[in-house]
Amino acid sequence: MVGLRHARAVVLREYGEPVCIERLSLLPPGPGEVLVRIAASGVCHTDLHVATGDLPLPLPMVLGHEGAGVVEAVGEGVTTPAVGQRVVVSWMPSCGECFWCRGGRPDLCERAAHAAARGILPGGGTRWRDAGGEPVHQFSAAGTMAEAAVVPAACALPLPGDMPATSAALLGCSVLTGTGAALRTGRVQPGERVAVFGAGGVGLQAIQGARIAGASQIIAIDRLPERRDLAMRLGATDVVDPLDADPVVAVVDLTEGRGADCTIEAVGTPETIAAAFNAARRGGRSVVVGVCPPEVDVAINAFALPSQGKTLTGCWYGESDPARDLPQLVEHYRAGRLLLDELVTRRFPLEEAQAAFAAMMAGQVARAILVP
Amino acid sequence: MPVFADRDQLYRVLGAFFETLPDGPHGPLIHRVGGPILFVFHRPEARILWEPLAGGPPEFAVHYDTEQPEPLLRFEQDADLAHRFWQGDLDLQDALARQQIRARGPLARAMKLIPQLDPVYGAYRAFLQADGAAPA
Ligand SMILES: NC(=O)c1ccc[n+]([C@@H]2O[C@H](COP(=O)([O-])OP(=O)(O)OC[C@H]3O[C@@H](n4cnc5c(N)ncnc54)[C@H](O)[C@@H]3O)[C@@H](O)[C@H]2O)c1
Numbered sequence A: 001m002v003g004l005r006h007a008r009a010v011v012l013r014e015y016g017e018p019v020c021i022e023r024l025s026l027l028p029p030g031p032g033e034v035l036v037r038i039a040a041s042g043v044c045h046t047d048l049h050v051a052t053g054d055l056p057l058p059l060p061m062v063l064g065h066e067g068a069g070v071v072e073a074v075g076e077g078v079t080t081p082a083v084g085q086r087v088v089v090s091w092m093p094s095c096g097e098c099f100w101c102r103g104g105r106p107d108l109c110e111r112a113a114h115a116a117a118r119g120i121l122p123g124g125g126t127r128w129r130d131a132g133g134e135p136v137h138q139f140s141a142a143g144t145m146a147e148a149a150v151v152p153a154a155c156a157l158p159l160p161g162d163m164p165a166t167s168a169a170l171l172g173c174s175v176l177t178g179t180g181a182a183l184r185t186g187r188v189q190p191g192e193r194v195a196v197f198g199a200g201g202v203g204l205q206a207i208q209g210a211r212i213a214g215a216s217q218i219i220a221i222d223r224l225p226e227r228r229d230l231a232m233r234l235g236a237t238d239v240v241d242p243l244d245a246d247p248v249v250a251v252v253d254l255t256e257g258r259g260a261d262c263t264i265e266a267v268g269t270p271e272t273i274a275a276a277f278n279a280a281r282r283g284g285r286s287v288v289v290g291v292c293p294p295e296v297d298v299a300i301n302a303f304a305l306p307s308q309g310k311t312l313t314g315c316w317y318g319e320s321d322p323a324r325d326l327p328q329l330v331e332h333y334r335a336g337r338l339l340l341d342e343l344v345t346r347r348f349p350l351e352e353a354q355a356a357f358a359a360m361m362a363g364q365v366a367r368a369i370l371v372p
Numbered sequence B: 001m002p003v004f005a006d007r008d009q010l011y012r013v014l015g016a017f018f019e020t021l022p023d024g025p026h027g028p029l030i031h032r033v034g035g036p037i038l039f040v041f042h043r044p045e046a047r048i049l050w051e052p053l054a055g056g057p058p059e060f061a062v063h064y065d066t067e068q069p070e071p072l073l074r075f076e077q078d079a080d081l082a083h084r085f086w087q088g089d090l091d092l093q094d095a096l097a098r099q100q101i102r103a104r105g106p107l108a109r110a111m112k113l114i115p116q117l118d119p120v121y122g123a124y125r126a127f128l129q130a131d132g133a134a135p136a
């Protein structure tokens, strides 16, 4: 029997307001759920989108969806993971049964989308209660910016090996998302030329994914010099400052006048989405990872559709099946192909979540990490 | 680095070249487009307007920094790209498809001109060769 537990968590009470740290009650995990003691949680720009109201979700809400920790308790019927197991938390609580799951696309799962939009667990509600006994939602069935989280057992992915929790946390969103955008959605092939718009937490992983895929040229476009430097360290061959040159012109010039075989947008503005599409070569692919507010449209040239024959698409979570893809990423990490430890340059206590957002925005970190 | 360091340099080079057109052989062709043509440049930010004149030559006037509210045609582009276009080094259809040039207005009227622009490209290249005209 597991009793009531208390945990501090980063809670958003109002869009556009600073987040607050609250001591909440956490009910025991329900059937098919586990309680994870969180050791580290990355700060993703999507958390900030929620905080600003650009990605409006039910409030109050515990933020965070890029975490790693240790299983502290399991609910009824859970055989794996076991108590004591180190895990990475997935933010895609796919059901395995819907049309999309059966078709091999758990990233598009109906149940997961339903739970995420409502800020609840697939089993209904969340286990968080505030001081007044009111339920508190959790972001994408994860809510990892906390000392602990109750998540679906299937979203607590066993973490092989002894990698540091701070590096493991990155796997939970930015790594799966960024590498998946290059390897799966973008289908980057050896020798191809890739352009990545936005070299932040996710874009840097897209760069690593493109390098792992064997791209011969990786062009990183970012307006912050710090991020361009990081991009070069992680595998970019060229960098472009969009304030200095029209990035579309720059990418076309750097690719023998053709445009990149594959472009990946990891900023989340209509301008950069159009630019990424425009910078792909005729017959090329363009993958949108960046998230815009729900009311935003993107304008692209209509004649370009027939005349340039490109594929414009996007993905959640790098089109990942986290249980399938995580072990492979750990292999890449162990073999030194996926650099993670060097990206963790600054840890913040939960109390400094707001400062961590600011550090992300200023490009002072590759990824800000909260350590409860 | 952008080809034109600042707006003044863009006006001194591309603007000065534009000013050779109203009295030249292509003046009447441009006049026949039938309305003001606005060029909006970025990196550096600049604006040049061609305003048709009656009873030319000169066939049109070249205005700088104008706020013409409704030109017949409006072309928005990076100054670097304009520099390339006027040298004949740009595939216009590709540049429009990639939104490197954004055109507003009855584009067909301007497109009629394109096949006849070859000598103008040559003239711009020659203009750039001339002393002091080429951007840094
Ligand atoms: N689709 C998904 O599953 C998924 C997952 C995670 C994040 N995201 C989204 O991806 C985007 C990036 O997230 P992140 O965590 O990497 O954010 P981040 O803040 O770490 O990185 C964004 C980067 O874009 C750069 N940038 C901003 N404006 C730019 C411009 N005009 N041109 C070039 N670069 C510019 C910034 O300097 C920064 O380096 C966000 O919109 C986020 O919501 C999507």
Ligand SMILES: [Zn+2]
Residues within 6 Å of the ligand: A044, A045, A046, A047, A065, A066, A173, A174
């Ligand atoms: Zn994320």
Ligand SMILES: [Zn+2]
Residues within 6 Å of the ligand: A094, A095, A096, A097, A098, A099, A100, A101, A102, A106, A108, A109, A110, A111, A112
């Ligand atoms: Zn499903």
